[in-house]
Amino acid sequence: MFGDILPFILQGIGGALLGPLLSALTGGKGFGFIGNAILGVIGGIGVGQGMNAIGLEDAIGSLMGGGGPMRMLAEVVKGGIGGGILGTIAGMIRRR
Secondary structure (H helix, E strand, O other): OHHHHHHHHHHHHHHHHHHHHHHHHHHOOOOHHHHHHHHHHHHHHHHHHHHHHOOOOOHHHHHHOOOHHHHHHHHHHHHHHHHHHHHHHHHHHHHO
16 A cells, blocks of 8 residues: 555655746746745656656666665655746746
8 A cells, every 4th residue: 555655755845846946947936935845846757757758667667776665765855856847837837
């Protein structure tokens, strides 16, 4: 049960950490820290699951090496990628 939801949690954490950071770097305030964190979680889970759906679930994990901790770190990285993308878009939209 917990193993099924763990990737979602890790992707959300990665998105919540990197989304607000990239939003601030590219566009200023964006939607505030809480708004950017929520967008980061949504983007992180979305891109992470999208990568899994098209068969790239092991792409980042294989680059980082094997083992459980590295697979968990790969889920955080995938979430960070998605959160960063959505955070960047939010920062650019808010700036205009």
